[in-house]
Amino acid sequence: MQIKSISRELALLLLGQISIEEINNFDALSIEVILSKALESLSQHWRDQLDLCAINIEKAQQDLLDSELQENDTTSITKVREYLKSCLQQSENILNSLSESSELPQLLMLSDQKLIRDSALKHVSLVINKQKKIDNQLDTVMEGWRFKRLPRIDRDILRLALVDLVDLGTPIAVTCNEAVNLANRYSDDQGRRMINGVLRRLQTFYDVENMS
Numbered sequence: 001m002q003i004k005s006i007s008r009e010l011a012l013l014l015l016g017q018i019s020i021e022e023i024n025n026f027d028a029l030s031i032e033v034i035l036s037k038a039l040e041s042l043s044q045h046w047r048d049q050l051d052l053c054a055i056n057i058e059k060a061q062q063d064l065l066d067s068e069l070q071e072n073d074t075t076s077i078t079k080v081r082e083y084l085k086s087c088l089q090q091s092e093n094i095l096n097s098l099s100e101s102s103e104l105p106q107l108l109m110l111s112d113q114k115l116i117r118d119s120a121l122k123h124v125s126l127v128i129n130k131q132k133k134i135d136n137q138l139d140t141v142m143e144g145w146r147f148k149r150l151p152r153i154d155r156d157i158l159r160l161a162l163v164d165l166v167d168l169g170t171p172i173a174v175t176c177n178e179a180v181n182l183a184n185r186y187s188d189d190q191g192r193r194m195i196n197g198v199l200r201r202l203q204t205f206y207d208v209e210n211m212s
Contacts, residue, residue, distance in 0.1 A: 007119035008160060008178055012186065014124050015156045053091040060084035126163045127156070134159050137166075141201040145194070154191045157182045158198055165202070172203050 064080045127134065138158050139147045147155065161179040164170040170178075176199045183195040 003116055004119065005178060005181070007116050008123065008164070009182065009185075010116060010120035011123035011127075011160055012153075012156055012182055014120060015127060015159075016153065018124075018128070053087065056087045057084070057091065060087045123160055123163055123168075126167050127159045130163075130167075131159070134162050137162060138198065141198055141205060143197070143201070150194065151187075151191060153186050154183070154195055157187065157195055161199065161202070175199075176203055 060080065060083050064084055067080045135147055135155075138155075147158075150158075157179055160182075161175050164175045164178065165172060179195060179199055180192075183192045187195060
C-alpha cells in the first residue's frame with residue numbers, strides 16, 4: 001500500500017471514531033486513543049465481513065446440495081451454482097482487501113509512521129474544520145438524495161475525496177480511484193453505487209470548471 005493511500009484509510013477510520021460532540025473539541029482529543037479505537041474498529045469490520053461470507057457460502061452449498069437431489073431440475077442447479085460463484089468471488093474480494101488492510105497496523109509502527117499520521121490528521125482536520133462547507137458542496141452534486149441522508153461511512157469517504165481534490169490538489173482521477181477503493185472496502189452495494197455516481201458528477205463538474 002502507498003503511504004498516501006494508507007493515510008486516507010487511516011483518516012477514514014479516525015473520522016469514524018469521532019462523535020459529533022467531539023468535532024468541536026478536536027484539538028483536545030487524544031489521537032493515540034482514537035487511533036487504537038480505529039484499528040479495533042477495522043478488525044471488527046473484517047471479522048463481520050468474513051462471518052457474513054461464511055454464512056453465505058454455507059447457505060449456497062446447502063442450496064446446491066438440495067437442488068442436486070432434485071432430478072431434472074437443471075434450472076435450479078444453475079441458479080444455485082451462480083449464487084455460489086458470486087459468494088466465492090465476494091469472499092476473494094474481501095480476503096484481498098483484508099490482506100491490504102492488515103498492513104496498516106504494521107506500517108504505522110515503522111519509520112514512516114509520523115508521515116502517515118501527519119497526512120491522516122491533515123485530512124481529518126480539513127474535513128472537520130470545513131465540514132459544513134464540504135457538505136454543502138457535495139449536496140450540489142447529489143441527484144434525488146440529500147447528502148445528510150447517506151450513511152456516515154459514505155459521507156466521510158466523499159468528504160475526504162473533496163478535501164483531496166479541492167484542498168490538497170490531488171488529480172481528479174487519483175481522487176476518484178482512491179475513494180472507490182475505500183468504498184469497495186467499507187461500503188455496501190448501494191453505497192458504492194451512490195459514491196460512484198457522486199464521483200462521476202464531481203469529475204464532470206471539475207473537468208468543466210478547469211476548461212473555463
